Amino acid sequence: MVDAAVIQQCAGPGLKPAIVERFIERVGSEDPLAITVRSGNRIVLVPKPTTPEETLALIRENLGRNMVRVGITQYPAGLGIMEAGELKPNLVDPCENIRMGTALFAKVYRTVMKWYGNPTEKDVLPQVLDDAIIAWQTGYFEGTAVFRAPDLDEVELAAPDEEKPEIDADEQSADAAGEEVSDPVKDGTSDDDPNKAGIRIDLSGIGAK
Template identity: 45%
Template sequence: MLEALLIEKCADPSLEASVVDAFVNAVGDGDPLAVTVKVGRKRILVEKAATPDEALAIARRYVGQATVRVGVTSYPAHLGIESGMELSPALFDACENLRMGTATFAKVMRIVAAWYGSNASKEALPYVLSDSLNAWVSGEFEGKDVFRAQDPGGRMVLQGVTAEGQSSTDEAPLPVRGEVEADDVTSAGMRVDISRTGVNAAGEPVR
């Protein structure tokens, strides 16, 4: 669990602290120097970095040849660059990685929320969070690359949703799309059948 001060200082302000905490706990292991490398569904074992320079060197070695995720948010290292030599050491600074990761995750949430409909009800919000976490892990939502997709804009804040992904007023946990596997950045679970939750894809009550 991240320190509250780090979240307050570095995380994207459009996300509540509980959502940031859920995000980092689901996709990362809390290690600012973490480097995960995968080719397809196969994870490549790489040496554990002891310094930011070592972590940067490992990431540079594989970017462009494999899927590389780095830092406390398992940030996709390939975003915004043409080659591994363009990777910034800032990726391995906990605050900067959290800033970049949560800003991108907020965009992913806006993409997912747009699928549910602009007037998604409060009951649909935990599903938006669940789907967003799976989209971050897989890199896709509805067959599209969420990292390169256009940001639909708007402000998406999960007010009243706990780190467990349920409304703070709920008595029992809501079903989620699937287990988010932090060490598998190429797979995601099946979509939740939201017809059983009392809301449709637009977040409107089902009668």
């Protein structure tokens, strides 16, 4: 279990601490160097990395042809990456991975909340969280590629067992551990899939020194 104090210190401000802890508990890893590689619905076995450099090398080897998740939040490693050389070590820094992962999950949560009509009922919010976690795991919600979709209102989202989300009206004008699967409507080569980012450099020499 990731230390709650570390989560509180590093998590982005978009979600209540309780929901951040649930998110990491359900989809994350205790190992900041953890890497999950999938090809479709199949897990690709890779050597367990012991250093940040080894983790980044494994990401580079698989990015562009497999789905890659990394770190405590199992962040989608290909998001925003056009070339493997753009990968940065912060992906495997525990605090930075939590910051990036919780900020992205907050965006996914907002997308799901919007679809539900921004409910406040306590009995609905757990379902919102479940759907948001599934969307995190698969990358899709109701046909939308959630990682690349425009962000919705950046409001502070409450945990499902709280009375209602605390919404600041002045802020309402801004932008899973299961299997990763393709959207039923789209194939695995979709441009919206961050794990299918195009690679424009030769990766054949990685690891050869």
